[in-house]
Amino acid sequence: MSLRIFVPRDAGAVAVGADELALALGSAASERGVEIEIVRTGSRGLYWLEPLIEVATPQGRVAFGPATEADAKSILDAMISDGPHPLRLGITDEIPWLKRQTRLTFARCGVIDPRSVEDYRAHDGYKGLERALTLTSDAILADVTASGLRGRGGAGFPTGIKWKTVAQTSADQKYIVCNADEGDSGTFADRMIMEGDPFVVIEGMTIAGITVGATRGYIYIRSEYPHAVEAMNAAISAAKRSGYLGARIGGSAHSFDLEVRVGAGAYVCGEETSLLESLEGRRGIVRAKPPLPAHKGLFGKPTVINNVLSFAAIPFILAGGAKAYADFGMGRSRGTMPIQLAGNVKFGGLFEVAFGITLGELVDGVGGGTFTGRPVRAVQVGGPLGAYFPRALFDTPFDYEAFAARDGLIGHGGIVVFDDSVDMAKQARFAMEFCAIESCGKCTPCRIGSTRGVETIDKIRTGNRVPENIAVIEDLCNTMKFGSLCALGGFTPYPVMSALTHFREDFGPAPTRLQAAE
Amino acid sequence: MAPVYEPWDATRGAEIIAKHTQLEGATLVILHALQEAFGYVPEPAIPMIAHALNLSRAEVHGVFTFYHDFRHKPAGRHVLKLCRAEACQAAGGDALAARAEAKLGISMGNTSADQRVTLEPIYCLGLCATAPSAMLDGRVVGRLDETRIDALVAEAQR
Numbered sequence: 001m002s003l004r005i006f007v008p009r010d011a012g013a014v015a016v017g018a019d020e021l022a023l024a025l026g027s028a029a030s031e032r033g034v035e036i037e038i039v040r041t042g043s044r045g046l047y048w049l050e051p052l053i054e055v056a057t058p059q060g061r062v063a064f065g066p067a068t069e070a071d072a073k074s075i076l077d078a079m080i081s082d083g084p085h086p087l088r089l090g091i092t093d094e095i096p097w098l099k100r101q102t103r104l105t106f107a108r109c110g111v112i113d114p115r116s117v118e119d120y121r122a123h124d125g126y127k128g129l130e131r132a133l134t135l136t137s138d139a140i141l142a143d144v145t146a147s148g149l150r151g152r153g154g155a156g157f158p159t160g161i162k163w164k165t166v167a168q169t170s171a172d173q174k175y176i177v178c179n180a181d182e183g184d185s186g187t188f189a190d191r192m193i194m195e196g197d198p199f200v201v202i203e204g205m206t207i208a209g210i211t212v213g214a215t216r217g218y219i220y221i222r223s224e225y226p227h228a229v230e231a232m233n234a235a236i237s238a239a240k241r242s243g244y245l246g247a248r249i250g251g252s253a254h255s256f257d258l259e260v261r262v263g264a265g266a267y268v269c270g271e272e273t274s275l276l277e278s279l280e281g282r283r284g285i286v287r288a289k290p291p292l293p294a295h296k297g298l299f300g301k302p303t304v305i306n307n308v309l310s311f312a313a314i315p316f317i318l319a320g321g322a323k324a325y326a327d328f329g330m331g332r333s334r335g336t337m338p339i340q341l342a343g344n345v346k347f348g349g350l351f352e353v354a355f356g357i358t359l360g361e362l363v364d365g366v367g368g369g370t371f372t373g374r375p376v377r378a379v380q381v382g383g384p385l386g387a388y389f390p391r392a393l394f395d396t397p398f399d400y401e402a403f404a405a406r407d408g409l410i411g412h413g414g415i416v417v418f419d420d421s422v423d424m425a426k427q428a429r430f431a432m433e434f435c436a437i438e439s440c441g442k443c444t445p446c447r448i449g450s451t452r453g454v455e456t457i458d459k460i461r462t463g464n465r466v467p468e469n470i471a472v473i474e475d476l477c478n479t480m481k482f483g484s485l486c487a488l489g490g491f492t493p494y495p496v497m498s499a500l501t502h503f504r505e506d507f508g509p510a511p512t513r514l515q516a517a518e
Numbered sequence: 519m520a521p522v523y524e525p526w527d528a529t530r531g532a533e534i535i536a537k538h539t540q541l542e543g544a545t546l547v548i549l550h551a552l553q554e555a556f557g558y559v560p561e562p563a564i565p566m567i568a569h570a571l572n573l574s575r576a577e578v579h580g581v582f583t584f585y586h587d588f589r590h591k592p593a594g595r596h597v598l599k600l601c602r603a604e605a606c607q608a609a610g611g612d613a614l615a616a617r618a619e620a621k622l623g624i625s626m627g628n629t630s631a632d633q634r635v636t637l638e639p640i641y642c643l644g645l646c647a648t649a650p651s652a653m654l655d656g657r658v659v660g661r662l663d664e665t666r667i668d669a670l671v672a673e674a675q676r
Contacts, residue, residue, distance in 0.1 A: 185603030
């Protein structure tokens with residue numbers, strides 16, 4: 001009997017030795033004369049256990065991890081004999097960290113072979129497209145709107161409205177663009193789904209295409225993600241071979257073609273208009289809005305531009321799940337959010353859950369605190385443009401509006417955990433420095449403000465006229481927030497001001513204490 | 519494995535450019551393809567791209583210089599990129615970056631005098647749950663600690 005063993009090909013697993021482990025398993029099997037089939041999957045998202053490998057058993061898949069090359073022989077023996085092993089984690093689906101999740105978007109990630117259309121279909125893939133092909137454009141739009149899905153890139157704009165705008169705009173050519181320029185530190189959900197379940201992204205984009213009448217699509221992937229580029233290209237080829245991309249999709253009258261384009265190391269290209277400029281072959285300079293991309297987008301044509309996770313949520317919704325999706329969540333944040341726990345965290349990884357879970361539950365309960373074992377002092381939510389939250393605000397529920405009410409943002413759902421050794425003035429400086437490096441240069445508040453911000457925080461850190469310079473920073477942040485053209489300059493004040501507001505002690509003597517001393 | 523690049527050759531450059539001119543918005547695709555072949559984008563290629571795409575030389579130069587990825591000159595034999603973004607900072611990345619700089623005797627963004635190693639910052643490899651992370655000639659490495667960064671540096675110096 002041949003053993004089916006699943007070894008992730010996900011970059012996060014490869015970075016900690018999954019490729020070497022796969023090779024070692026192969027040679028251990030031939031030494032033993034055992035026949036094995038190694039399936040390279042995506043990651044289940046339990047990164048502290050990576051490389052996490054699984055074996056198919058009659059009871060379900062059994063997991064082992066974190067495994068190294070050196071463990072290959074003993075793990076293989078335990079797999080063959082169904083015996084005990086120190087790294088044996090039991091039935092994968094029963095691992096509490098995984099079981100607690102609500103995996104709608106990530107249901108197949110880490111489970112299927114990301115290069116096989118057949119495997120995708122065997123796990124409910126393409127059901128959404130098949131149903132969409134029987135519906136009118138209006139009926140699809142009604143489903144997307146009913147699901148309550150909002151843009152998962154960070155802005156949270158209702159997806160149904162965006163699609164409807166493009167559907168109602170007439171043009172000889174329309175485009176679907178997938179924003180896979182996942183530049184935020186602490187986020188990796190786009191990378192994971194592209195590497196682990198790329199067909200779900202293709203299916204979501206195809207549904208968008210038939211809904212709005214677009215026949216061409218682009219996936220703009222950042223160059224820092226070579227594994228994702230490879231996985232998407234392989235999946236696109238497979239989908240073309242199976243008739244799921246190209247002319248007359250699935251025998252219907254619709255045509256849709258897809259191409260991957262690779263970025264070139266510019267963070268600002270994650271901003272949608274800058275991304276469109278870059279796709280057109282130009283400098284990634286932000287465009288002023290209006291016109292909206294829905295009216296004049298790629299090459300001036302009506303364009304649906306959505307984040308990877310927004311497209312990836314669509315197949316579930318169109319497969320009859322619109323109401324089920326909307327039943328999850330709180331307030332105006334409907335459905336689930338793939339949350340990413342990163343940085344100095346004990347149990348880091350991807351945790352997909354309904355909106356409404358509190359920050360504290362996520363950091364302490366799910367994440368288990370820091371891996372250094374020191375107390376959690378701050379968490380940055382939403383990438384380099386997201387606010388730093390102190391423990392005092394850990395009761396904030398994960399919800400677009402609740403975070404906004406506390407001067408933060410959920411962004412793309414990344415949470416970076418810091419222990420008590422963090423210097424928050426240094427983090428504030430980094431936010432300004434990063435903005436200065438990555439600014440496209442079009443608007444003054446961002447281009448100049450970020451550089452002045454670095455200089456001013458440097459003065460504060462050396463104790464130079466601290467109260468006066470803090471006032472300068474506050475003023476500067478106000479100018480950047482309200483005067484910048486896009487979120488890069490407009491949101492850099494979030495990490496800076498939150499560090500200043502919640503961790504004032506890191507910025508030299510507080511003004512009140514200074515006044516008292518005088 | 520260090521990547522192997524061809525020496526600049528105008529005929530070969532023209533061939534690479536011609537292969538992509540029919541694409542919509544081809545400039546970045548062409549720049550990537552040239553860099554993949556030659557290890558950098560040689561100066562003489564800029565007017566060639568401009569001519570092929572019916573753009574001004576200034577426009578192509580503008581695109582070339584906007585993006586961090588494109589190189590004006592060849593990098594060292596090995597390129598070591600260390601993630602310097604927040605998640606890796608939280609996991610002790612700053613100290614490891616300083617250690618790599620000290621071991622190599624160069625600061626971030628520079629190439630060692632013997633042309634063996636280019637050390638560069640990168641802002642997020644998306645390996646934030648196995649931080650700190652790095653990339654050596656396209657190979658990703660996570661959960662860096664002092665031992666691992668020393669091994670990576672030694673490998674890059676070979």
